[in-house]
Amino acid sequence: MAELVGNLLVAQSGGPTAVINASVAGVIHEAGRHECIEEIYGGLNGIFGILREDLIDLNDEKAKAIEGMRFTPAAALGTCRYKVDFKKKPEKAAQDMDRLFQVFAAHNIRFFFYAGGNDSQDTSHKIHEEAIKRGYDLRVIGVPKTIDNDLPYTDSCPGYGSVIKYNAATVMEIGVDVGSMATDDGSCCIVEVMGRSAGWIAAGTVLAKRSPIDPPHIILLPEIPFEEEKFLAKVKETVAAFKYCIVVVGEGLKNAAGEEIGADKTRVDAFGHPVLSGAADRLAEIVQGKLNTKTRTVKLGYAQRAAAHFASLTDANNAFACGEAAVRAAVEGKSGYMVKIVRNPVTDAAGRTTIKWSTDIHPLAEVANVEHFIARDWIDEDGFLPNDKFIEYARPLIEGEVKPIMEGGLPKYVTLEKNRVDKQLSPLA
């Protein structure tokens, strides 16, 4: 095989994470080691920006900015929710593909890396197939990214370890706070975390438990249909035992009919407008109304996926390694793969097991649009807590702390200068 020489394009897609920039830093770092890679470009706002030829020259960024990406949350290149959708909009998708390959050709892009979740892996797969169809020599490698942890084949998804580390610490802290105020009247606090369909994020807060009596006492996963009576009985039992109860709920919690608890259509204001509220607020109304137990809510929202001030070093390192591995695979001639994280347990002479992390690649054709859920036997029979199997899986993902550079008491996150690559094409119609 003749060596492919040309330019590299990396972009980010979907909801940001605390470590998605670490993956881009890994791509840039590894790319610098290969002569076949000439220019290193970043696509702004994912495919959305690439269609507009919004490219920046990453070699023009300061070295310390690239280094700072290893601890800077959110998408330094900007991200998008744009999908090249051959199923629902085949005509538009075909137009997009034409334009994409015009942009690739105009800038001699030969190595393309897209960091994202399920949709983005699907997009990468489509681009890989199109390149073959069009006879355009291109290496496409997907870089996994999603706090939802729902990509298949990879041990875990970069971003997940950090979100559960932060959320578990937060639930632990809320737990000691509420516990220290507990009186005979009892109280309840409900913490809402992200996760529309898979409960990986909510489940991860179980790591806050160092003993069976520690909070969180109840974790409600979107996978387990919500049963109000059973839930109220469990809250009541917990308050009776400990004087307080900490509940974690995944935002996408559903009832047996598949309706989201937090998207209750009966909640309207005086003008008939739907009231914006979430699963936690809805549950608080139920607990307060039916048990007369004082209940407060916490909704971590975007804070949880951006919390680089307490990100997992294991997660950040794995994210970086995924970026490096993507470039290595492409340089070796691979295309149409997603990088995956591999866990290698190593037991030392004293019987202690630690994890050695590595990467491998998996065909995008098998990855795209497959959603990975928590196994039912990783959750207690009553559905209220993940069990030891889950904990054994999740614990190593939160090891170690990323140490952002601090200035004036706050993290000094980096921003890129974003020097634009000259456009070669006429603007997008």
Place this chain on the structure above:
Amino acid sequence: MAELVGNLLVAQSGGPTAVINASVAGVIHEAGRHECIEEIYGGLNGIFGILREDLIDLNDEKAKAIEGMRFTPAAALGTCRYKVDFKKKPEKAAQDMDRLFQVFAAHNIRFFFYAGGNDSQDTSHKIHEEAIKRGYDLRVIGVPKTIDNDLPYTDSCPGYGSVIKYNAATVMEIGVDVGSMATDDGSCCIVEVMGRSAGWIAAGTVLAKRSPIDPPHIILLPEIPFEEEKFLAKVKETVAAFKYCIVVVGEGLKNAAGEEIGADKTRVDAFGHPVLSGAADRLAEIVQGKLNTKTRTVKLGYAQRAAAHFASLTDANNAFACGEAAVRAAVEGKSGYMVKIVRNPVTDAAGRTTIKWSTDIHPLAEVANVEHFIARDWIDEDGFLPNDKFIEYARPLIEGEVKPIMEGGLPKYVTLEKNRVDKQLSPLA
């Protein structure tokens, strides 16, 4: 003056903070240096528990647990919302005082330290006055504590620096996250923080701004009456300029009529029950409804005051120093005072100003029930952002990071063994 010899009692009251345990650690640390202090007792759940003779022996705790209190959030001794209320319940209050002094006498308590906010300082003041009236030789010193930062005379309140450090970092992180997703459609994120009447906590998030264009773009303080039209115009202008807008709101935001925005009585479910929601959700409905701008909310709730994983070292050190100073003052014969924090700016040869912190004491008679608000001239004329005067005040409070001991990727907070002191009295009726 004959030296007073006897036992010490320390207790915690009101909402916990990330550093209220540091104050107790300071009390214990300093108490160990004075021979006139014999036993060191902790009162469980503040006055509420002391009335029940629920005392523990703090000298019986492990040294590393006491040390660990310097980075452990919440109230290690337990806290309470109980008030000895001579105004509303004079008979009950008189009974409580009788009982309190029975407990003090039964355990030879001669040094009493109460860490808390306005109500607790009032309680300390009452106890001091009662001791004089009863001719019971007792030294009472109040230790300041409140994330609300609304105690007078002290430069700042232990707990405040940590809550604004965490909140500012969180708003900064949410800002880069939302900014990296921003598209021409525009988006808004509203972060709700604590603060019922004073806006100190909301104001503190301004520290996230390193340049005028940085988020937060709007901070809504409870002190400034909310004007919907003016607010919407500002959000619209911000989204037009930056494609996104980050709003911080103090939970107690009120309209011109003094009604809380988040406690809107028009919000009921299909059964007529009031909908539990907060200021942020209400504002999100307004922004989404009137501007058609996609809006998400974050409600930090208890997480913000318990976030010892990112507490301010300055704050924790000041909290510890307040505990030490309380004991020193009492040993020197003072009673009826609150410790206050004093800021001493020191300018070096290069013209750089740093703060040297010290403590002093202030008569409780002047402190009790006085609420300290942000000066109006520390806030921009349009009321949407604190100005440089506020920033100059707040910045030094968030300097440095507390480093909790970590285990398995999470902070290893301490719990006390709580060995009970034998009860001497008959149970409380």
